[in-house]
Amino acid sequence: MSSTPRVNKYKSLRNVVTRLRDDLRSSSNGGVDFVLLFAYNRTGKTRLSMEFKDVGKKKRGQERDTLYFNAFTEDLxxxxxxxxxxxxxxxxxxxxxxxxxxxxxxxxxxxxxxxxxxxxxxxxxxxxxxxxxxxxxxxxxxxxxxxxxxxxxxxxxxxKVSRGEENIFIWCFFLAICEKAILGAESYNWVRFLYIDDPISSLDDNNTIAIANDLTKLLRKLESTSESNEPIKAIVSSHHGLFFNVMCNELKKTSHKVYYYSSNDDYYFLQGTTDTPFFHHIATLAELKKAIGDGKLYTYHFNVLRTIFEKVSSFFGYDDFSYCLDDTNAMLHARALNVFSHRDSYSIYQPRPMVDDNKKLFSDIFEHFVTRFEIKLP
Structure with a gap:
C-alpha cells in the first residue's frame, strides 16, 4: 500500500476544473483518457460537473464540448x-x-x-x-x-413507470447517445468530453455492478473506435462505493487517474491515489452497515449478505455459507438468508422494506459476522 498521497486544495470550482481538464489534455502531451472521482453527497459533485461543462462553452468561443449526465439531465x-x-x-x-x-x-x-x-x-x-x-x-x-x-x-x-424505472430509461437513453458520439455521428461532433455523475439510483447491488460493467465497456470504445487523432475523454464521479470500486477495477489497465474529491466552506480538495479506494466486499458491507444505522433495510439486503457469506466461505475452503454464521443461531440465520434470498417477488425498483423483526434478525447476522472476522468498515 502506498503512502498517503498529497491533498491539493483549490479556492474555486473553476480551479478544480482547470486541473481536471489539464489531466485530460492530449495523450501526446501526457494526458490520460479517464478520470474517476469519488465524493460523498453534498460535496458539490453536480456543481463540479456543470462548471466543467460551462468552461467548455467559454473556451475559444465554442458552443460546448461536454456531453454530460447528472441530475440536470433527468430534468430534460x-x-x-x-x-x-x-x-x-x-x-x-x-x-x-x-x-x-x-x-x-x-x-x-x-x-x-x-x-x-x-x-x-x-x-x-x-x-x-x-x-x-x-x-x-x-x-x-x-x-x-x-x-x-x-x-x-x-x-x-x-x-407511468416508477421513479427508478424512469431513471434507468434516461440512463439508457444517454448511453445510446454516447455510442453515437463515439462513432462520430455529425449531430454530436462537438463532443470532446463525457462527464458522468452518479448514474446509480434506486438499484440493488447486482444491477449496480451491471451498470458499471456496461459503462466501462462503452468507455473502452473511446480508445478504439474514435476516427479522430484524439479520442473523446471521460470523467466519472460517484458517491457509491461499490459502483466506484467496479469502475476502478475495470479501468485499471487504461490510462486514467483516480481522485477522492471533497470540499468545505473555504476550499475544494482533490486527493490523488493509485490504490483502489474500496474493496468490493468491504464497500458492500459498509453500505449494509449504513442501511442498518439509517433503518433503511430492504428484503433484497439478505441476498446481498448471503452472496458475501458464500464468497468468504469459499475463500476459507468451505462449500456452504453457514461457515460465516453464529453457531448458536446457525439454523435460524441460515433459514432467513435462504428464504429471503430466493423469492423473486422483490422489485429492484420498488424494494420492499423489512419489518422490524427482520431488521433485528438481519442486524444480528451482520454484527456477528463483522465481529467474528474483525472487519474494520469505513
Whole structure:
C-alpha cells in the first residue's frame, strides 16, 4: 500500500476544473483518457460537473464540448400525467437541448432498447414528431383462468413507470447517445468530453455492478473506435462505493487517474491515489452497515449478505455459507438468508422494506459476522 498521497486544495470550482481538464489534455502531451472521482453527497459533485461543462462553452468561443449526465439531465424529461382523463401518461422531451440533436435521424431506439432490456421489463415508443415517450408493460390479466380463452398477460399502454424505472430509461437513453458520439455521428461532433455523475439510483447491488460493467465497456470504445487523432475523454464521479470500486477495477489497465474529491466552506480538495479506494466486499458491507444505522433495510439486503457469506466461505475452503454464521443461531440465520434470498417477488425498483423483526434478525447476522472476522468498515 502506498503512502498517503498529497491533498491539493483549490479556492474555486473553476480551479478544480482547470486541473481536471489539464489531466485530460492530449495523450501526446501526457494526458490520460479517464478520470474517476469519488465524493460523498453534498460535496458539490453536480456543481463540479456543470462548471466543467460551462468552461467548455467559454473556451475559444465554442458552443460546448461536454456531453454530460447528472441530475440536470433527468430534468430534460418531464411528465404529462393527464390528470383529467387519467388515460394518457407520457414523458415529454425538452427538445431545445442539444442533448437530443440526433433524436430524429440516428435510430436511437434500438440501442436504447438493447440497454434497457438488461435492467427492466417494460418497453417504450418515442413519438418523434411530438417529442414524447410512451411506456408499455405486460401485466397479469385479471380475467385469465386456466382453460379459458383470455390471454395470461396483457399489455398496459401509457403507463407511468416508477421513479427508478424512469431513471434507468434516461440512463439508457444517454448511453445510446454516447455510442453515437463515439462513432462520430455529425449531430454530436462537438463532443470532446463525457462527464458522468452518479448514474446509480434506486438499484440493488447486482444491477449496480451491471451498470458499471456496461459503462466501462462503452468507455473502452473511446480508445478504439474514435476516427479522430484524439479520442473523446471521460470523467466519472460517484458517491457509491461499490459502483466506484467496479469502475476502478475495470479501468485499471487504461490510462486514467483516480481522485477522492471533497470540499468545505473555504476550499475544494482533490486527493490523488493509485490504490483502489474500496474493496468490493468491504464497500458492500459498509453500505449494509449504513442501511442498518439509517433503518433503511430492504428484503433484497439478505441476498446481498448471503452472496458475501458464500464468497468468504469459499475463500476459507468451505462449500456452504453457514461457515460465516453464529453457531448458536446457525439454523435460524441460515433459514432467513435462504428464504429471503430466493423469492423473486422483490422489485429492484420498488424494494420492499423489512419489518422490524427482520431488521433485528438481519442486524444480528451482520454484527456477528463483522465481529467474528474483525472487519474494520469505513
Amino acid at each position: 424529461f418531464y411528465w404529462n400525467n393527464d390528470l383529467e382523463g387519467d388515460s394518457e401518461r407520457v414523458l415529454n422531451i425538452n427538445d431545445e437541448s442539444k442533448f437530443f440533436n440526433g433524436l430524429d435521424t440516428l435510430a436511437l431506439e434500438p440501442i436504447i432498447e438493447e440497454y434497457l432490456h438488461r435492467y427492466a421489463n417494460f418497453s417504450f415508443d418515442i413519438l418523434f414528431g411530438e417529442k414524447k415517450v410512451i411506456f408499455n408493460k405486460e401485466v397479469k390479466n385479471p380475467r385469465y383462468r386456466e382453460g379459458n380463452n383470455e390471454p395470461e398477460l396483457i399489455t398496459k399502454r401509457n403507463i
